Amino acid sequence: MVNKVQEKVDQPANLTRIPKKVLDREDFVKLFITQLQYQDPMKPIENHEMALQLAAFNQVDQLSKLNESFENLLKFVKAQEFGYAGNMVGKLVKVEGNVGRVEGGSFLGASFELDEPANQALVTIRDASGKIVRTITLQNLSKGAHTLDWDAKDNSGNQVPDGNYKISITVGEGENAKSITPIITGRVTSVVFEDGKAMLKVNDEQTVNLEDLKEIAWR
Numbered sequence: 450m451v452n453k454v455q456e457k458v459d460q461p462a463n464l465t466r467i468p469k470k471v472l473d474r475e476d477f478v479k480l481f482i483t484q485l486q487y488q489d490p491m492k493p494i495e496n497h498e499m500a501l502q503l504a505a506f507n508q509v510d511q512l513s514k515l516n517e518s519f520e521n522l523l524k525f526v527k528a529q530e531f532g533y534a535g536n537m538v539g540k541l542v543k544v545e546g547n548v549g550r551v552e553g554g555s556f557l558g559a560s561f562e563l564d565e566p567a568n569q570a571l572v573t574i575r576d577a578s579g580k581i582v583r584t585i586t587l588q589n590l591s592k593g594a595h596t597l598d599w600d601a602k603d604n605s606g607n608q609v610p611d612g613n614y615k616i617s618i619t620v621g622e623g624e625n626a627k628s629i630t631p632i633i634t635g636r637v638t639s640v641v642f643e644d645g646k647a648m649l650k651v652n653d654e655q656t657v658n659l660e661d662l663k664e665i666a667w668r
Contacts (some may be wrong), residue, residue, distance in 0.1 A: 456636075460656075463503070465619070479576065487651055488599075490650060492602070492620050494660060495608070500617050503656060506558075519663065530668055536638060537637045537640070537649055537659075537665075538595035538637050538638070538640060539636070539637060540636075540665060540666065541634055541635070541636060541637075541665075542558065542621035542634070542635060542636075542637055542649070542651060542662050542663075542664065542665050543560075543632050543633070543635075543662070543663040543665075544632070544633065544635060544651055544655070544657050544661055544662055544663055545630055545632055545633075545663065546631075546632075546633050546635070546650075546654075546655045546657075547615055547616050547617060547618045547629070547631065547633070548613050548614070548615055548616070548633065548635070548652050548654045548655055549574070549613070549614050549615075549631075549633045549634075549635070549652075550612070550613055550614070550633075550634075550635055550636060550652045551609060551610070551612060551613075551614060552611055553611065554601055554608055554611070555601055556596070556599045556600070556601045557633075557634040557635065557636070558596070558633070558634035559596075559597040559599075559616055559631045559632065559633045559634065560594055560595060560596050560597060560631060560632050561594075561595055561597065561618055561629050561630075561631040561632065562593060562594045562595070562622065562629075562632075563590055563591070563592050563595065563629075565588060565591065565592050566589075566591050566592050566623060567590045567620045568588065568590075568621075568622075569577045569586065569588055569620070569621070569622060570586075570587040570590055570595075570618055570620045570629075570641070571584065571585075571587075571618070571619045572584065572585040572586075572587065572597060572599075572616065572617070572618050573617045573618075574599065574614050574615070574616055575614060575615045575617075575624070576609070576612070576614055576615075577612060577613060577614075581604075581613075582601050582603040582604070582609055582614065583604055583609075583650075584604065585597075585599065587607050590620075597616070597618075597631060600650065613652050613653070614652055616633065618631055624650070631662065632663055633652075634650040634666070635652040635655070636651065636652055637650065637651055638647050638650050638651065638652065638653045639653075641656060643656075646658075647659065
């Protein structure tokens, strides 16, 4: 039993070498010096070969410095983006989405656009629990942009509480009916970071890129 244990201990560890995929400046210099150390004295490196290798090293060095400059520039741009996004908190923006907001008893607003005229559009507004609080039927709509006028009251005429409301718009009837995503006016409530990128949180519900904003109200 002792011999078997001793044999197991004496066995060398199974080490796996992980090759390096990218060579940096230090690796290039080490390779060049090693090549000079182990070159054949009877057949030294020709002057033109050494010149080519030095030129290649200089190119690698310049590319490395350029990459460092780009990295610093990228960090600066990201810092600027984060600062700009932070200043957006509390502002009103317009973005494509279906979560509208009521603040101070008033609907912040929404709109939608039609590619062609429509006889009818049905607007359904639901609260956070999914309950329908208001339905609005719009008639004889022309092609183009339309504003959604909602007085922030339910179907019984009662004022709805402040908060978020899901808005769905259906144009047409029967088999020709189709859904349209409105452009809602929302409040930027926070900034979140996803994969190092600043994203805006609108109405505490929707996360959007800065480039997805349709309009900034700045109030």
